[in-house]
Amino acid sequence: MxxxxxxxxxxxxxxxxxxxxxxxxxxxxxxxxxxxxxxxxxxxxxxxxxxxxxxxxxxxxxxxxxxxxxxxxxxxxxxxxxxxxxxxxxxxxxxxxxxxxxxxxxxxxxxxxFATAALETRLAAPDSTVLSFGARHVHPSIAATVERAALLAGLDGFSHVAAGEIIGREAGGTMPHALMFCFGEGNQADAWRAFDEAVGEDVPRIALADTFWDEKSESLLAAETLGDDLDGVRIDTTGSRRGDFRHIIREVRWELDARGHEDVDIFCSGGLGPDAIENLRDVADGFGVGSYITGAxxxxxxxxxxxxxxxxxxxxxxxxxxxxxxxxxxxxxxxxxxxxxxxxxxxxxxxxxxxxxxxxxxxxxxxxxxxxxxxxxxxxxxxxxxxxxxxxx
Known part of the structure; x- marks a missing residue:
């Protein structure tokens, strides 16, 4: 065809x-x-x-x-x-x-x-890293349109590989929950180690830390597993389990700092818009935004x-x-x-x-x-x- x-x-x-x-x-x-x-x-x-x-x-x-x-x-x-x-x-x-x-x-x-919505998220946290994660919500044929609009509005990066080839920029991203599932509960450390060994040095070591256990436990385990090589943790807690998301992020930050992991960043994603980002920008280091942009x-x-x-x-x-x-x-x-x-x-x-x-x-x-x-x-x-x-x- x-x-x-x-x-x-x-x-x-x-x-x-x-x-x-x-x-x-x-x-x-x-x-x-x-x-x-x-x-x-x-x-x-x-x-x-x-x-x-x-x-x-x-x-x-x-x-x-x-x-x-x-x-x-x-x-x-x-x-x-x-x-x-x-x-x-x-x-x-x-x-x-x-x-x-x-x-x-x-x-x-x-x-x-798309660009107007992306600008709203950019200005909600002007000093934070904000990335476009929304290509999965649109037809693949217009993924580059989404990512270009996000970059135009000042977002720091995007996730779609083919869109990056069209725009002339490299896509970014680390790991999905599917990777964690493939290793299984109790083997999160194995998943993070394998990721660290497999990907290029230019890829940030951002550990997904909300899959099986609570966010604090998995974040601390990631820090213990990768040590100084860990750049950050990503918290993508499902909305039905989120509760007070700001409190969760503050707790993770507190426990990481208490154990000497002040340099580990916290990256948040999952249904975020300008209001949520503004509420979190003083306790988190970066954000992934998807449906707020593509649903504009x-x-x-x-x-x-x-x-x-x-x-x-x-x-x-x-x-x-x-x-x-x-x-x-x-x-x-x-x-x-x-x-x-x-x-x-x-x-x-x-x-x-x-x-x-x-x-x-x-x-x-x-x-x-x-x-x-x-x-x-x-x-x-x-x-x-x-x-x-x-x-x-």
Missing amino acids: SNPFGTVPAAAILEGRATDAYFERTRSTLEHAGKDPHVVAEVTADQFPTGSFEVFTGISDVATLFEGRNVDIDALPDGQLFDGGPVMRIEGPYLEFAELETSLLGFLSQPSG ESVDFSLDIVEISEGSARSSSEPISKRGKLSGVKAVYRTADGGHHVALADSGGPADGEALLEPLVRDGEVVREFDLEAASERCLADAEAVGFDPSAE
């Missing part, structure tokens, strides 16, 4: 077949009527600023989608935060991109949701035509919109105080405003380069500038 997992192939996306059927009907109708107006369309989630910021990403896939098509596109930079107004503007003959709307919105909506709501982007003309000259164009949307070509600005402002493009912005929409595609040529590290730096800096507050999201 050429497509054993039933995923939509890349060719279908690039050719515009990964679309909603009504766009195909629209093309047939317009071609029958001899119409192909010149339009300006904008992608937005909210028309006016709301004060609730989200992270914009997925833009590199959009650039690939539109490469070679007769359009001009401006968009926010990868990793920029926004709370209203357009994040992207497309100008050109409507039939150049009509069928691409479905894929375009998908490329932006879900990754932006997609950003509800839509694409709307805001200006239209029968010819190719904008001088003869007319603003247009559906009810509830704002007509006319718009620009967005960031002011020095972190404000996000929306204005008609021809009217100018705030005196101290920085225009955020930047060229992405010109006459079908991608004119922007993409750098994950730079996008991550932008995301974290912009989060500080706008006062992004995880507890308010």
